[in-house]
Amino acid sequence: MTSLRGLLVTASAVLLSPLAYADFTASPSEAEAIAKEAYLYGFPVVEMYKTLYAQAVKADGPDYKAPFNKVGNTARVFTPKDTAFVTPNSDTPYSFVWLDLRSEPQILTMPAIEKNRYYSAQMIDLYTHNFDYLGTRTTGNEGGDFLVAGPGWKGSTPAGIAKTLKSEGDIVYVLIRTQLFDEKDLANVKKIQQGYAVQPLSSYLKKSAPAAAPDINWPQPQAGMSETPALFRYLDFVLGFAQPVASEKALFERFSKIGVGPGEKFDEGKLSADQLAALQRGIDAGKAEFAEFKKTKIDTHQVESGDFFGTREHLKNNYLYRYVGANVGIFGNSSAEASYIGYFTDAKGSPVNAAQKTYTLHFNKGELPPAQAFWSLTMYDGKTKLLVDNPINRYLINSRMLDQLQMDPDGGLTLYVQHESPGKNKESNWLPAPNGPFYSVLRIYMPTAKFSEGQWKLPMLFPAAK
Structure with a gap:
């Protein structure tokens, strides 16, 4: 027979158990599905918060x-x-x-x-x-x-x-x-x-100022916050400054089952190991969906950067697209302002890697990127997604540099994208790459109708063995 003291101890344990977290009502399978959806929704918001904290708080x-x-x-x-x-x-x-x-x-x-x-x-x-x-x-x-x-x-x-x-x-x-x-x-x-x-x-207006808004206790970012269930805690915080719109009512009714949404206070520390594991599986499923989308749609240029950046009306609450934008190049411009073309693979469809190959990018005569303002091709490290340190301190080649570049005999332009110098006679056209995976982005500022109407053909990166 269980003693009265034993019953009290058991009751106390239940009250303190992570399973008693009132804001988490989803079953493990339901939590996994909701977490995937909430991760894709919340990742851009939390990535933006990291920038806010770094630039305006710390x-x-x-x-x-x-x-x-x-x-x-x-x-x-x-x-x-x-x-x-x-x-x-x-x-x-x-x-x-x-x-x-x-x-x-x-x-x-x-x-x-x-x-x-x-x-x-x-x-x-x-x-x-x-x-x-x-x-x-x-x-x-x-x-x-x-x-x-x-x-x-x-x-x-x-x-x-x-x-x-x-x-x-x-x-x-x-x-x-x-x-x-x-x-x-x-x-x-x-x-x-x-x-x-x-x-x-x-x-x-030279008038008296209204009462100041309350001070904000900004939570300090932590390592891995965008890749683990901690993301939902930061998301809840940021949503306090940007209430979701009416079209998201049903979405947040689902999110509330795992403690995510305006007015919620998600706390991963109150969850059981099984609940945390379910949320992490959902996050990992979101990452996997992005990886497949990138491989089949972005790397093959079936979708354009303009699909991922813009107004809410333009994105039509497509949270995967908004996630893609934040993941590959957060704060990218809307398509009318600038178009971005990412070179993640070469002309044969293989991931680009300057430790293994050298590459050329050739523009035919009269076929430079169609920009009303200007264009540029910028190099990034495939691992860090940051600019690449190099001996000539060149991170891009752009239209303002045309008079410094060596044009081909037929009037075209060939750029050399590789880790080592292509030689002094070609170095003016060299865009240095890291000694490993990379990607480059072609930016076209204020693209012309020739681009938006599909009349300009995108040149590919052609590989050669080192």
């Missing part, structure tokens, strides 16, 4: 740019030492702005610049949607003052404001790109960057 960190509602300028192009986000471009020095719109809108000022220079302000919400743009393509190079408001603002656009931009969430990432022509042009870019500015609406 003031003593190497990737810190500026506090909220201030502009942080990087008056240089990216190098292998920059690690805040993967697959960065190195054509356009960046300016970074993290807007906190909880108490009131913010006014973003774009300076007027010369007509032949490209610049853009990419407006990104916490889901990684590009919800709007300012700059050359959309508002021109004349500059102006622009109002950025969160979902709760009900005011009218003041006089002097060129455009009002509304975000789904209370935090917005503004990623500003300013075209750099060459190293001698850096002083001009710095001057333009000094013209980017942010101020509260109350300051712009």
Whole structure:
């Protein structure tokens, strides 16, 4: 017979058991399926949070740019030492702005610049949607003052404001790109960057400021947070600043069964080993789906970068596509602003590896990438997804370098993509690769109709044995 004391001990153990976690009601098989879905949904959000923390919160960190509602300028192009986000471009020095719109809108000022220079302000919400743009393509190079408001603002656009931009969430990432022509042009870019500015609406109107929003206790990122069930804890936190839309109601009813969603407080520390294992299986299934999609659709160029980046309306709540964008090149531009073509495989369909082969990329005469602004081909390490350190400090070849490149006798252009130098007579056309797996990205800024209508044929990377 069980003693009264034994019953009390048993009851206490049940109350303290991870199985008693009230926010986790799914069975193991159900939890696995939900976790896969929630992982694909939440990965971009959590990856964005990692960038937010590094650039706007951790003031003593190497990737810190500026506090909220201030502009942080990087008056240089990216190098292998920059690690805040993967697959960065190195054509356009960046300016970074993290807007906190909880108490009131913010006014973003774009300076007027010369007509032949490209610049853009990419407006990104916490889901990684590009919800709007300012700059050359959309508002021109004349500059102006622009109002950025969160979902709760009900005011009218003041006089002097060129455009009002509304975000789904209370935090917005503004990623500003300013075209750099060459190293001698850096002083001009710095001057333009000094013209980017942010101020509260109350300051712009010369009125008293509203009550300040409460301070935020930002959770410090941890190793593996995007690859384990810990992701769901960070996702719950970020969703507090960007409530899901009506079209996601049913989605979050499912997510709530594992403690994920706005108002939820997922805690992996309260789960049993079986529950954690089910969630991890779901995450791994999501990764496997991406790997298969990349192999069959991305590497074969059956889908374009423009499918993965854009507004919510453009993406149509396709969470796999949003995940792909965040995984292969987070904060990529919408297709009208720039198109990205990834070279992950060669012309024979094999993964590219500069430790095993050398490669050439040939453009026929008159068939250079069709860009209204400019184009570039940038090299990345296949393992780190970062720029590649090399002896000539060249991370890309772009259209501004054409007068320095050696053209073929027939007027075409051949680029040499390999680890070792192709020789002094060809080094002007050399894009250095790591001694191992790599990928390169062809960016076409403001692509012409020739590209968007499919009239331009993409050249392939042709391999040769070393």
